[in-house]
Amino acid sequence: MxxxxxxxxxxxxxxxxxxxxxxxxxxxxxxxxxxxxxxxxxxxSSKNQLLMDIFRTTFKKIEIDRNGLLFGKDPGDPEIFISQIELQMTANRENKIVPLFEEVFFSGDKELKQFIEVGQMKILRWFSDRLGDITDDICKPYLLDGAIMLNGILLQNIRFHRKANGEAASLHPVVRYSVTRILNMLEELAQSGEQLVPPEIMDQWLPVSRTEELDWRINIHSVISRMKKLDCNNTDYLKKLDFIEEEILRSSTPRKFLIDSVLLSLATVNKYELDELQALIDENLLEKA
Amino acid sequence: MxxxxxxxxxxxxxxxxxxxxxxxxxxxxxxxxxxxxxxxxxxxSSKNQLLMDIFRTTFKKIEIDRNGLLFGKDPGDPEIFISQIELQMTANRENKIVPLFEEVFFSGDKELKQFIEVGQMKILRWFSDRLGDITDDICKPYLLDGAIMLNGILLQNIRFHRKANGEAASLHPVVRYSVTRILNMLEELAQSGEQLVPPEIMDQWLPVSRTEELDWRINIHSVISRMKKLDCNNTDYLKKLDFIEEEILRSSTPRKFLIDSVLLSLATVNKYELDELQALIDENLLEKA
DNA sequence: TATATTTTTATACAATCGGTACAAAAAGGT
DNA sequence: ACCTTTTTGTACCGATTGTATAAAAATATA
Missing domain, CATH: 1.10.10.60 (Homeodomain-like)
Structure with missing residues (x-):
């Protein structure tokens, strides 16, 4: 970059x-x-792609800061969770993430839409995982419900608390209030046994073990198809791109040295997509010894 | 029309x-x-005004249908409330209200933004009022909190329930589930005494007794200022418009017969704004005998 | 330092958008 | 039959995103 x-x-x-x-x-x-x-x-390549780059860099930073708060602390301590959420929400506010999301989500760009969708799923899974750290095991079947509703009441409570107390008001009491509500609710759900959405479905929405893999593969496909359009008459160029995609998506053990060689031979293209592709591969594809 | x-x-x-x-x-x-x-x-006068007209007619219809469900029934029955919400949410979905809202809310048009804001406040107050019908009086201080959170979990629960069970899935269990959560939460709030937003502030957000009046007066002002621009050199025309606005906004007992006469003399303008103004006045201004 | 390559710039251009202006035609009322 | 109102078609304006390209600047290389 x-x-x-x-x-x-x-x-x-x-x-x-x-x-x-x-x-x-x-x-x-x-x-x-x-x-x-x-x-x-x-x-x-477009204004939308710029926005996605903005989201990417911002999310990366927020995620690092947020996970840093947990480092060396007890995952079962609700106070840490509250602080993490407060940091996340404050950062979202500062970067106007939610307005930008909503402004652009219904504008027809499929790639952007999917990107945002994945981002929201990640938040949801993080909520779910962290609620699992904090609550009793009997709450497990209701963690996804809790995460969904925590997401809902957080957004609304923050919104209207700000409307009532001004933009500068601290988020801490609002987040604590919201988390407390959800923790009580999870207890109650464990007793009544009412479930709306089974937590297993999260694996379907955003595969757990291969999350990064899938997320990354989607991006690989989208980047490569964009690159194809850049020089769609050069058959040699297209063959190379197809090879890379095939090797990454079909093989369980992609040969990174091969991919790197092909990428090197593509260096003449000299477009930002190539950088993006290289970065994606470097971040996600480990060298197999 | x-x-x-x-x-x-x-x-x-x-x-x-x-x-x-x-x-x-x-x-x-x-x-x-x-x-x-x-x-x-x-x-x-613009694409945005067309959208506002769409919203207006759609809301009017939904509100009539929704209130119709309560007619002759017991306001304290939670089942009625649930059915009303289900109808509201189904209609919102069919008319893509939420996507259209969000698509347009951050587009810079102040009038449209305010219009949407008022619409959401009305929903919130309706939630709050109806929750008051159903719950014990000791829950009163927490009704607005309940309404805010009901709004939040409804949106999210519906969204992810649909994602899990398909678009065609019935909303009824989701709405019942959400309402149950909030009713339990209100009980718990009444016991713990935790309050996030005092209900009185709703009067500030959307004045209670004069709601229709204020809402209507804002529209009057906006319509008339739009009409002024249509023929801003005709002093006679401008004088008449000023008189109407003055009579409605300043007087506690506007003389409708006078306003009607002036409107009649404006009939040559023949613009849709005139229809809108006439409709607004007819709907909101009662004849004083 | 001199040359070759890549990146950046400036600018013209195309296509589309929301919105205005206006004369001609159609419709409607008296 | 005459007058008024509405509707139409079209030309036009300014702003938008995105493309194309030749010249200039920066950078790498020898």
Whole structure:
């Protein structure tokens, strides 16, 4: 990832936070970040792809900070969970994640939509896992219900608490209040035995053991199909891309050295998609000795 | 309200449901409803105003149906409440209210934003009032909290229940489940005494006794200021509009016969705004004998 | 330092969008 | 039959996203 590209992402994010996504034109971004239109479309294939890059970098940072709070602490301590949520929600607010999500979710871009969907599933699974750390084992069948409803009441409580007490009000009491409600609710659910959604289905929504794998494979496919469009008459180029996709998606033990070689021979393409593909592979594909 | 105009509203709503608001162009609407661009802008001053008209007619219908379920029944019966919510949610789904809301809420149009905000506040107050019908009086201080959280868990539960069981799945068990959770929660809140948002603040968000009045007055102002722009050089025309606004907003007993006379003399304007203004006044301003 | 390659810029351009303007035609009322 | 209102068709405006491309600047390489 280029430093300059990172700078553009940062500046564009600032503009989106201030003015919203739709109302910020690409020209605004060019002026504010001091690059030309050509460079912009050399970095990002579209405004939506830029937004996805913003989401990616922001999420990565939030996730690291949030998990850092748990480091060395007791996972069963509800206070840690509350602090983690507070951090997550504060960061979401600062980065206007929710408004940007909603502004763009129904705009027709399938890739963006799926990206957001996966992000929300990850939050849900994290809620579910952490609630499992805190509660008794008898609550297990109701953890997903609890996560879903925690998500719901958190969003609404924060929204209206802010409406009542101003934007600057601390989130801590709201998060504690919401978590307390859900913990009580989980106890009650364990007693009454009422279940709405079975937790197993989460594996279907976002496969547990192979989560990163699946998530990553989806991205591989989308990146490669985008790359194909860049030079769709060059059969040699297309063959190489097909080989990479095939090797990664079909094989249980993809030969990374082969893929790296092919990627190297593609270096002449010199597009940001190649960087993206390389980064994806490096992050997710381990060298098999 | 013109029959033809109603037809356009209906057709446009269909398109918005199928393709979304942003991705449906005005040209699409013109083609699908078989009118010309001139006619469109004779009916609606903008695409956003058309959407507001769609919302208005849809809400009116849903509200009538929903309140009809309570007619002659016991307000304290939770089953009625559940059925009402189910109807509301089903209708919201069919009309894609939530997606349209979210798609358009962050698009910069202040009037549209406020309109949606008021609509959501009305739902919240209805939740709060109906929860008050059902629960014990000791729950009163927590009714707004309950309404807020009911709103939250309903949206999420429905969303993920649909994701798990398909779009066609009945909403009834989900709504019952959600309402049960909130009723239990209200009992628990009454015992622990924890409150997040005091119910009195609802009067501030959406004044109780004068709700319709305020809501209506805001619309009056917005319609009249729009009408002023239509012929901003005709001083006689402007004077009449000012008189109407003044008479409605400043006087505690507006003289409807006077307003009607002035409206009559404005009939030459012949714009959809005049219809809207007349309808607003007829609906909200009672004849003082 | 000189040359080759890649990146960046500036600009023109196409296509589409929401919205305005207006004259001509159609419809409707008296 | 005459006048008014509505509707139509079309041209137009400014702004938008995205493409194309030649020139300029930066960078790597020899």
């Amino acid at each position: 280029n430093d300059r590209k990172r700078h553009v992402i940062e500046k564009a994010h600032q503009l989106f936070i201030e003015k919203g996504f739709q109302t910020t034109s690409i020209q605004d971004i060019l002026d504010y970040s001091g690059i030309s239109k050509g460079t912009f479309y050399n970095y990002f | 013109n029959d033809r105009k109603r037809h356009v509203i209906e057709k446009a709503h269909q398109l918005f449901i199928e393709k979304g608001f942003q991705t449906t162009s005005i040209q699409d609407i013109l083609d699908y409803s078989g009118i010309s661009k001139g006619t469109f802008y004779n009916y609606f």
